Amino acid sequence: MQPHAIPASDGHLLAARAYGEPRRARAGVLIVAAMGVEQTYYAEFAHWLAQRGLYVLSFDYRGVGHSRGGRSLRGLEADIRTWAERDTAAALAWLRDQLPGRPLAWIGHSLGGQIVGMVPGHESLAAVITVTAASGYVGDNAPALRRRVWLFWDVAVPLATALFGYFPGRRLRMVGDLPAGVIRQWQRWCRSPDYLFGVEPELAAVYAACRWPLLALAASDDELLTERGWRKLHAHYSGARLTAEVLTPADGDAERLGHFGFFRRRFADTLWPRAAQWLDAQLLQGSP
Numbered sequence: 156m157q158p159h160a161i162p163a164s165d166g167h168l169l170a171a172r173a174y175g176e177p178r179r180a181r182a183g184v185l186i187v188a189a190m191g192v193e194q195t196y197y198a199e200f201a202h203w204l205a206q207r208g209l210y211v212l213s214f215d216y217r218g219v220g221h222s223r224g225g226r227s228l229r230g231l232e233a234d235i236r237t238w239a240e241r242d243t244a245a246a247l248a249w250l251r252d253q254l255p256g257r258p259l260a261w262i263g264h265s266l267g268g269q270i271v272g273m274v275p276g277h278e279s280l281a282a283v284i285t286v287t288a289a290s291g292y293v294g295d296n297a298p299a300l301r302r303r304v305w306l307f308w309d310v311a312v313p314l315a316t317a318l319f320g321y322f323p324g325r326r327l328r329m330v331g332d333l334p335a336g337v338i339r340q341w342q343r344w345c346r347s348p349d350y351l352f353g354v355e356p357e358l359a360a361v362y363a364a365c366r367w368p369l370l371a372l373a374a375s376d377d378e379l380l381t382e383r384g385w386r387k388l389h390a391h392y393s394g395a396r397l398t399a400e401v402l403t404p405a406d407g408d409a410e411r412l413g414h415f416g417f418f419r420r421r422f423a424d425t426l427w428p429r430a431a432q433w434l435d436a437q438l439l440q441g442s443p
Contacts, residue, residue, distance in 0.1 A: 156202070161214065161249045163241040170221030171214035171246060172198070173253075175205030182281070182438040183254045185247055186213040187267030189415075190341065191324060191331025193220035197264070199420045203427060207435075210254060214246045218321075218334045229320030234336035235344075236355075239270040247276045258438045262430075263288060264418065268371075269351065269388060272362035282437035283395070284370045284430055287377055287414045288388060290350040291341070295384030297377060308342055350384075352391060362391040368437045369395040370430065374412045375403040398433065402426060 159171045172194060177183075184204055186197045194213035201211040215222035216238040218231050251259060258281035263271055268288025271277055289295065293304050311329060316322050322338040324330040333341075340354075347353030352362075369392055373385045382401065389397060404412045407425040417426055 156198070159249075161245050163217070163245040165241055167217050167241070168222070168224075169214050169217065169242055169245065170194075170224075171212055171249070172201070174201045174211040174213075175209060177210045177253045179208070180210035180254060180257065181208050182210070182257050183250045183259045184209050184211045184434075185243075185250050185259065185261050186211060187243055187246075187261060187263040187271070188213070188216070188219075189265035189267060191219065191333055192264070192415075193331075195220065196415075197418055199423075200418045200427065203423055204431070207431060210250070212246060212250045214242070216242050218337070219331070223332075227321070228332055228334050231321065231334045232336060233334045234340040235266070235270065236273065236340070238337070239273045240275060243270065244275040247274060251276070251279065258282075260284070260434055260438060262286065265289075265414065272365050272392065273355075273358055277365070277367075280367045281440070282368050282370070282434055283365075284372065284434065285389070286372045286417050287374050287380065287385075288371070289373070289377075289380035289382075289384035290387040291345045291380070292348055292350045292384065292387075293345055294348060295350075295381050295387065297379055297381055300379055308345065312338055312342055350388065359391060363393045365392050365395045367395055369397050370433050371397060371399045372417065372430065373399075373401045374414060374416065375401050376412055377414045379414045400429075 157173045161169045161171045194215050197213050201213055204211045217233050218228050260282040261280050262284045264286045265288055268285025296304055316335050321335050322333040325332045343354050344351045352359045371389045407422045
């Protein structure tokens with residue numbers, strides 16, 4: 156693993172980690188994180204992919220993990236589109252520069268699978284995998300979450316964000332620390348029945364124009380989101396060549412999978428190869 160500092164388009168430095176050897180890699184993979192999740196969560200999966208001959212890059216959005224730089228998030232101007240259009244776009248461009256002429260793939264967890272269509276440069280991708288990415292509309296939340304999510308959006312978010320100048324999710328044990336612009340935009344999305352497309356309607360046509368092969372993985376026991384929401388989100392990728400799979404705990408020889416489980420090391424011999432085999436087939440077709 157090699158640490159890197161990647162400048163976003165506005166100069167903001169992003170902490171990133173690269174896995175593998177670029178000179179020998181047959182393709183590149185960008186891992187794009189879920190909301191509030193640090194890139195270290197994906198380290199074992201990234202290392203496993205690198206052992207399969209891929210050059211893998213992960214990164215922290217500004218204000219998250221090492222891209223926070225120990226600074227307070229109060230006053231940090233960023234929303235989710237900043238993360239997508241500046242931060243993730245910069246990471247994708249950096250990876251492309253390391254692997255000229257070789258195909259690139261995207262693996263997006265939750266939010267990382269929601270934003271791919273709005274990231275400049277996504278058109279050049281050879282393949283995309285989304286993992287437990289779905290509409291976050293409150294009406295599409297899993298039943299147990301739906302019963303209590305009002306407490307998060309109507310009480311915790313407005314009060315804590317106003318008091319601290321950012322959302323102190325780590326202290327509250329909710330999501331993680333997030334810039335004020337991120338949590339407020341996410342709140343608007345989650346209150347819209349069409350999620351982000353209800354608030355950012357211009358993106359509907361952009362997403363419909365995506366043409367890459369897309370493997371959409373859901374978890375049958377996702378504690379946060381529903382299959383209905385998963386299908387609603389991916390319906391917007393109407394131009395993509397979609398393969399959809401609902402993974403169960405039994406597929407991973409486990410009792411639990413859930414929203415975050417796929418990236419845990421325990422699934423290295425069961426679930427990870429299923430995704431990698433699909434990815435290998437797409438990257439072979441995408442090779443120059």
